[in-house]
Structure formats: C-alpha cells, structure tokens
Amino acid sequence: MSETITIRVLRYDPDKDAEPRFDDFIVPYRDEWVVLDVLAYIKEALDPSLAYRGSCHMAVCGSCGMMVNRQPKLACHCFIRDYRGQLVTVEPLDHFPIERDLIVDQDGFIEKLSSLYPYLVTEHDKPLSEGTNLQTPAQLAAFRPFTQCINCLLCYAACPQVALNEGFTGPAALAIAHRYNRDSRDSGEELRSEITDSHHGVWDCTFVGACSEVCPKNVDPAAAIQQTKISASFRWLKARLLPGGTS
C-alpha cells in the first residue's frame, strides 16, 4: 500500500457524547494536501458524520481555524507534508465552546467585535457628490496592516488571557478597533475607548505576543493592543490632569 498518515481528530456529538473523544483515521499521504483536504477525504470516504467548517481553500475566508498538533492553524494552509511520519492531531480551536467535532461557537467574538463600533465613525455624513476622501499612501499604510484580519480567531486560541479572563475583548477585535482608530478618515476613537480602555479591553492583555505569532495574515494584534495601551494611558492622564477632564 502507498504511504499513509494517521490523523487523530477530536470528536464530540452532543446528541451522543457526554464529552469529547478522539478518533484515528488512516488516510493516504499526498504531498500537496493540506489538513482541510484530509478532512474532506475523511468525510467523503471514511466517516460522513465528521463536522468541520471550511470554504475558500486559500486562507482568506477564515472558516477553518483549528488546532493542529496543539498549534492554532488554518486547515487550508497547513500542509501535511510538514508532518510527514508524525501523528497529526486535529482539535477545535482552543478557548471556544465546542459545538460539534471541530466546530466551535464564535458568537462571543462577534459580540465583542460589535461592541467596538467597528466601522468608520465620522462627524458628518459626506454627500456622495463630494466624491471620495483623500488619503495618501502613507495614511493608508498607517492602518492597512490591521485591515488584514480575516476573523479566523487563531489569535484567540493562542492567547492565555482569553482562557483566563472570559470577558477579555481579545486580539482580533482590538486590532480591528485599532484599524479604525488609525484611519485618517475616522473620528470614533473616543467612542471605542469606552471598551478599549476598560479592564476587559487592552488591560487584560499581558503582552504574551502569541496572537501575532500565530496570525496567518501578519496582522500583529499585539502591536495594535500595545499602541492602544499608550493612547489609553494618555487619555487617562488627560482626563485627570487637564481642566475639563471628565472622569
């Protein structure tokens, strides 16, 4: 028989299982396969009940975040050739409730993101007749890295503070808030600071830096959070030292 590779997959069916267990699957080894291809093979040929998310197969839709050998990865961007000869263990993303098999509940993230006014906040509505805003390439470069987040949530799985503090807003959501704060067209930073400057905002972050290391899109949420901490500190000082400071 040609070369094979063993994939150990966490299984959990709330209809049947009291708690998660592992299933091993022996699948053909193919150089060009990513973990997502392996899961598709398992579902088609070995066990149709396997549940996972995945769509674009090009690392941009963010559906297929999961733990591969304990590291958060995009299954479509994780080649089994890098695990040749090893047992590959696939689990749902850490730090999220497991709905079934490799599918986790992401509602918490959407709620946190929604609370951050994650859209352009402007003082006045600009009429269409005035055309587009001007924004120089340098102004674009100031926030562009933080626009690259695909919401795959690998950073939440990598962050121990997400596990230790349930309320922590978390890396991706804070990076997206920072993206708007840094946008030359935006004036919503004060609004967002209600959340970003709070305990469960940037201050739950202890600068582990794991979020940036695992980010498949080089967003660098750790940088976004540290930079927000600096702005937050200035806002705190300003509110206390300057006349007219509110709190």
Place this chain on the structure above:
Amino acid sequence: MDVIDTDIAIVGAGGAGLRAAIEVAEQDPSLKIALISKVFPMRSHTVAAEGGAAGVAKPNDSFDLHFNDTVSGGDWLCDQDAVDLFVRTAPEELTRMEHWGCPWSREANGQVAVRPFGGMKTERTWYAADKTGFHMLHTLFQTSLKYPSITRFDEFYSTELLIEEKRCIGLVAIELRSGKLVAFRAKAVILATGGAGRVFPFTTNGAIKTGDGMAMAYRAGVPLKDMEFVQYHPTGLPGTGILITEGARGEGGLLTNSDGYRYLQDYGLGPPDPWPRNKAMELGPRDRLSQAFWHEQQKGRTVKTPFGDAVNLDIRHLGEKKIDERLPMVRELAISYVGVDPVTAPIPVRPVVHYTMGGIDTDIDAATPLPGLFAAGECACVSINGANRLGSNSLAEILVFGARAGRSAIAFAKTVPPGSDRATKAKAEAAQAKIRALFLNDGTESAPALRRAMNETMESGVGIFRSEESLRQSCAVLADLRTRFNQVRLEDRSNVFNTDLVQVLELGAMLDVAQTMAEAALNRTESRGSHQRLDYPKRDDEAFLTHSISSYSGGDRPAIGARNVVITRSRPGERIYGGGGS
C-alpha cells in the same frame, strides 16, 4: 415550528446581501430585516475576489466607454438598459464604499487609484491591493453592525421558498447549530446566494458555492436565465484551482507557453508589443484567453505539471517591491500552494471555472417574475454580463444591484400584508416533511458518488468547448443522477451541525443547476462568449440574440425558452481585441 416574522428576509450575507441589508436599514429603519446565511458573513465567497471593482473614475473615461466594453465583452448578450444603469451607478456605489472605510489603494496625491483590467479600454478598476473582495466584504459586514434593524441569522441553511397565491411570503431554513427548522415570514425576500461553480470539479469557487439560491428559486417556478454561460478564469493554480488575479496581468504579467512564446498573439489578441496595452494580449477578455489555452493544449504546447497542463504566468519583471505592494496575495498563494516564488519564477496557471454569468431571472430592478422575490449578485442574471463577464464588473454589480434589490424590496413590502398563518405553517411543514424523509428513509445512493459523477460529466461535456454529442451525453447523465438523487442516503442522522445533511441538500441544488446549464447549452446551437460549440463555431444573431430561459416543469428536465435581448444603442458587431481594439 418556530415562525420568525420580519419585513424583509435576505438570504446570503456576502457582498450583495449585505449591501441590500444596509440599503434597507438606511432607507427605512422601521423595517425589520432578517439576514440569513449558511455561513458567517465574512466567510462568504465575495471574500476571495481579488482584482477589483469597475467604475468610471478618470477624466479620460466615460460611461459610454464602460458600456461599450461591457456589451462587447458580453458578446452582445447583455441587456443594454441594465448595463447603462449599471455603469452610471457603479462610481457612486464605489464612492460610498470609500465613505464606509474601504481601504482602496491610492495614488500619491491621495486619490483612489484605478488599474487596467481584461477587456477594459481604460483604467477603471478600483482595487485594494489584490484583496479587493476581502476588503469590500469586511467593510460591508462591519458597516452592517451599525444598524439595529438588521438581525443576522448566521449558519442557517435555507431550503425552500414559501409561496402563497403566487407570491413569495418567506422561506424555510435549518438552524445548523440545533438542527431545528425555522420559517421566516417576510413581505419580501431577496436572494443573494452567489454562484454555483462547485458543479464543476475544478473551480476557484469555495466549497459553499453550490447554487442553493438558484435552485430554490428554480424549484419555486422562477426561471433561470442564460445558465449555459459559465466563465473560465484563465489563471487558476493547477491542482487546487486557486485564483491568481487578473490584476497580475493588469500590472504587466505575461502568459507564455512551453516554448516561452506569448501565444495569445496567435489568437487575434496581438501584436504583443507595446506592452502593457489595454484590451490586448494578456488583457483580452477571459473567454478568449481560456479558449486560447485549450487550443495550445491541443497543439501540445502547454507546460506539463504534476497536476495537469498549464501555461506560465510571468510577473518576474515587475520586481519584488512592486509585487509585494500590488500583488502580495499572489505571491503568498503561489509560494504556499505551488511552491513557486513569482519574484524568481513564473507561476503555472490554467483555466478554471470561476463565475456563472447566468442565474435567477431578474429585471433591472432586481425583481424576479415571482412577486415578492428579488435577487442580486452572482445568483441573479440581470443581465449585465451577457455571454462573458468582464473582470471587476461583478464586485461593482453586487453593490449596484444589491442596493437596488433592497430598494425594490422596500417598495414591495409596503404594498402587501404578511403571508397568512395557515399558508406559512402548511408550506413550512411540507418542507419539514421532505427533510424528515431523508432522516427516515434508508436511501441507497451515496451522495459523494453522485457528486463526483456530476463533476465529471460537467467537466467532460459542458466545459470550455462543447458539442452536441458531449452535451447530449451530459444531459443524459444529469437526468439519471437527478433520478438517483431521490434515493440518496443520509449517513449522519444527528441534529447539531449535521454537515452531511447540508452537503446532501447542496448536492440536490447543484444537480438542478447543472441540468439547466447543460440543457441550455445543448439548446444554443451557436458560439457566443464563454459558450463555445465545436459544431457551431459561429455566433448566430438571427436565431440566438436571445436569453435562454430554463423553467422547472416538474418533469425530469427543464423547459428551455427564449427571450429577446434588450438592445438600446449598440448593434451586435465584431468583438475586436489586440491591434484593432485600441
């Protein structure tokens, strides 16, 4: 069964669905909107669009030029009133995206930058590096969070439209996390469910693009239009089919065969120099480029790769800095998935199924023939794309017609009462019974086997070049598969995230859609745009300046009818690219 009452239900939360939802929320905040999608909005396939969105932006450009490019690019199968409206509205929609924060790439002076694109006479493609769809989708999704009247139902798989007295009064969907069936009662329904590239085995389309909305409308008696027109994108990665954007050629990329020769000059697209030059060579339209590949393959001049024949896309001469600035994702994808760094080596590429020009029959207001039902985006056919869509028109289309669908739905919703309790319940229970039957009946047919057979016959019979023989064969296979699908076996009988059930339902949708593609292709005995018949190589305006209309007849095959194309000011002429085109 739970019944959720709403004013407007939108199925699909990609670019078109989100744009429609925002339009409704802005125009009338009192209307309740249910935004229903089988995936979270940011997973929708708009995310994978790379190159850009077309809209007149430069002083040397005009609506007429965009109109002419689109109509000739579509081989005169576009409805010209729709194209007119589209080209006039696209710039303001793209401007609105800028106001909502879309990070468009910029000129040094801060103006939004535009790039050249295949089949476009001048630069009018707005772009955000090579992740335009991604940025548009996230901008729309994040902006949609502003509006309290939009309630999202993420990961709800819609199965059926509810019809009462020839009016659409809502739909039925499965909540995937619980397995529960839910009825949405709405005064108007907008379908924005995207295309159906997954009926083919080799496609740029994500796993979710299974034509669900098209099939839902079709089964409810709404015709599908121009389904035989399926676009092959000339530059996909062999093996995976991952898209390498046309922007790579827009920036100056070259296509060469195994001799290192720019073969496109042999197919009416030359001369090769000077380069780059709009509407010539590598910047010809997608149908012509994909067809040229097929001819090169017949001549044995393609490059052999472990994943089949390919040609080379060479962007080395752009240099590392420009590649990183303008085409970062192209570099990332090529390195990851074919192990080629385009800075130092050409990327192997081949044509791959990319886009369905056809779709749910809608008029210029996004209304389908079924009152209360609207459609926008790739699932719809207005038609502005005709027989061949120009790259970057579709990202503009989802905005223009998404917004239009929103406005039309508001106008309609204000004139009608909600559907009756009795009809809603009865129809929803009938839908539930169908799903339950899958759980109770022990079918014998394997869904993956049926899907593979469908994929194979679509590739072999309904591909870049078609013939009566190949199409008859495919039509027969598909009719047989549809019959066998009645005995499909559901393996997984559980409730929570039953993705086996979803795949079975998606397969049912794909089989319906595939059948309309093959049957409409068999019926069209001419060659036009992306529909190329080896046995009828010429365009036939006498007989086929018409849209194909595929209707569900209840039988085992669709009825194929015809409707005249709307011609306002551009008589069908020859499509001229290359030296004659500029």
Place this chain on the structure above:
Amino acid sequence: MTRRPYVRPLHPHWWLRDRRQFLYILRESTSVFVGLYSAILMNGLIRLSQGREAWQSYLDALSSPLGVTVQLICLAFAAFHAVTWFGVTPKAMPPILIKGEPIPACTIIRGHFILWAILSLAVLIVLGG
C-alpha cells in the same frame, strides 16, 4: 436533542504544554528575581544606615558563595527579561516612518541592544574608574 456546547477546562499545566506559553510564563516569572534583587539592594541601604559594621557584613554576605549564586541567578533572569522585552519593543511603539517606510523591527531591537551595551559599558567605566 439540541445543542450542548462543551467547554474544555483549561489544562492545569497549560503553560507547560506549549513552548510559547512556557517562555511567556518564564518571562513573567523573571519579575520575581528582579524583585528579589531589588529587595537585596534595599536591604543594602538599610544596612548602610546602620553603620560600618552592618554594611561590612552585608558586603560579606553578598560575596559569600550563596550570595554570589543568588546574584548570578538574578542576573541571568534579568538578562532574560531584558532580551525578551527588547524582542517585543517594536510592537509596543507606534511605527516610525522614514521616507514612508516603517523602520524594520530588527533595527529597533538591535538599537536596544546597542544602547544596553553602551550603558553597561558606561556603568563599568564609572564604577571601575
């Protein structure tokens, strides 16, 4: 039946199961040793205020084998602490643009090391001279 999301408890030794988390906890724990050394210095000040003898016994304690070992351990942890923090400084500051290009992270880190070396050298010269 319906959904019943399962929350996996955090592994009791979560920080031992992953190299990245282990290094993070190691970095955090260096603060204990930096604190310990600060306490030793504070004690020195107290001893100094108590007169020559007290001060001498403090110095003797420092130069005893145990004292030297403790200081070496503190030095090692402080050095580790400094190195890890230098590594993350590029993230902690807003990007500085030069001709539109951000300064590369490695340049910032290298700058910190150079500054560290210069300051250490200056301290040695001042104390030595």
